[in-house]
Amino acid sequence: METSGEIAPAVESILSAARDRGGGDERLSVDGRSLTAAFDRAEDEGRVPVIAEVKPTSPTTDGERTDDPVELAGEMIRGGAAALSVLTEPEHFGGSPATLERVRAAVDVPVLRKDFLLYEAQLDVVEADVVLLIARFLREDGTDDLGELIAAARDRGFQVLVETHTEAEVETALAAGAEVIGINNRDLTELAVDLSTFETVAPSVPEGITLIAESGIATPGDVTRMRTAGADACLIGSAIMDGDVRQNTERLTNL
Numbered sequence: 001m002e003t004s005g006e007i008a009p010a011v012e013s014i015l016s017a018a019r020d021r022g023g024g025d026e027r028l029s030v031d032g033r034s035l036t037a038a039f040d041r042a043e044d045e046g047r048v049p050v051i052a053e054v055k056p057t058s059p060t061t062d063g064e065r066t067d068d069p070v071e072l073a074g075e076m077i078r079g080g081a082a083a084l085s086v087l088t089e090p091e092h093f094g095g096s097p098a099t100l101e102r103v104r105a106a107v108d109v110p111v112l113r114k115d116f117l118l119y120e121a122q123l124d125v126v127e128a129d130v131v132l133l134i135a136r137f138l139r140e141d142g143t144d145d146l147g148e149l150i151a152a153a154r155d156r157g158f159q160v161l162v163e164t165h166t167e168a169e170v171e172t173a174l175a176a177g178a179e180v181i182g183i184n185n186r187d188l189t190e191l192a193v194d195l196s197t198f199e200t201v202a203p204s205v206p207e208g209i210t211l212i213a214e215s216g217i218a219t220p221g222d223v224t225r226m227r228t229a230g231a232d233a234c235l236i237g238s239a240i241m242d243g244d245v246r247q248n249t250e251r252l253t254n255l
């Protein structure tokens with residue numbers, strides 16, 4: 001088992017905040033919008049399935065975007081995004097559960113809750129269609145087991161995106177029952193992005209699993225590269241948030 005000492009200091013700080021964050025008091029029951037159906041719809045309409053991410057800031061971004069997230073989400077949809085991702089982490093990403101709630105009420109595409117969820121009660125903070133579970137973090141002391149957390153999420157009606165970075169983590173995700181797997185091009189040790197991560201790890205993901213390329217995708221050429229390597233969809237934050245959100249989304253979905 002790797003120790004948390006190998007993680008970048010910014011990620012350590014994120015995790016320690018996540019450990020201290022409470023959960024909801026009431027068990028949620030969600031009537032979710034299907035992520036795979038949204039991807040199929042985009043494909044049918046000739047667009048690359050993209051999950052566009054409302055990310056006001058991050059430890060690797062300069063400054064903070066303060067526009068109304070609901071307006072940004074609308075621009076993403078008009079630009080052709082198949083689904084949205086909304087950061088709910090407050091301390092390092094400028095997100096909040098309330099933002100996700102408002103965005104989800106304003107759109108009809110599936111919305112992913114992007115956060116660092118470590119135990120079951122944290123699932124009960126806000127309704128979303130999909131929740132992110134990060135394989136790397138769910139084997140540390142004091143966190144729930146990945147398989148148990150996947151089951152707990154599904155019991156509530158959430159679809160689950162399991163984030164991986166290595167072949168070993170893909171194996172862990174598959175063994176835990178993941179059906180939607182993300183490969184994060186950003187490593188959480190140095191926080192550096194390398195698109196060849198997806199190309200290296202993707203072959204270990206079997207047919208039948210929905211596969212998402214995450215992070216560092218900035219140009220139409222990057223999107224093509226991820227698609228060629230087997231991505232069913234791309235998760236894109238910074239390159240969409242930086243500048244004209246609608247135009248950026250169009251450029252990355254209409255190839």
Ligand SMILES: O=P(O)(O)OC[C@@H](O)[C@@H](O)c1c[nH]c2ccccc12
Nearest residue numbers: 184214215216217235236237238239
């Ligand atoms: O802004 P980018 O490089 O397009 O990346 C988006 C997304 O992949 C990234 O925000 C992300 C991937 N995994 C995460 C886990 C938590 C918070 C954020 C993330």
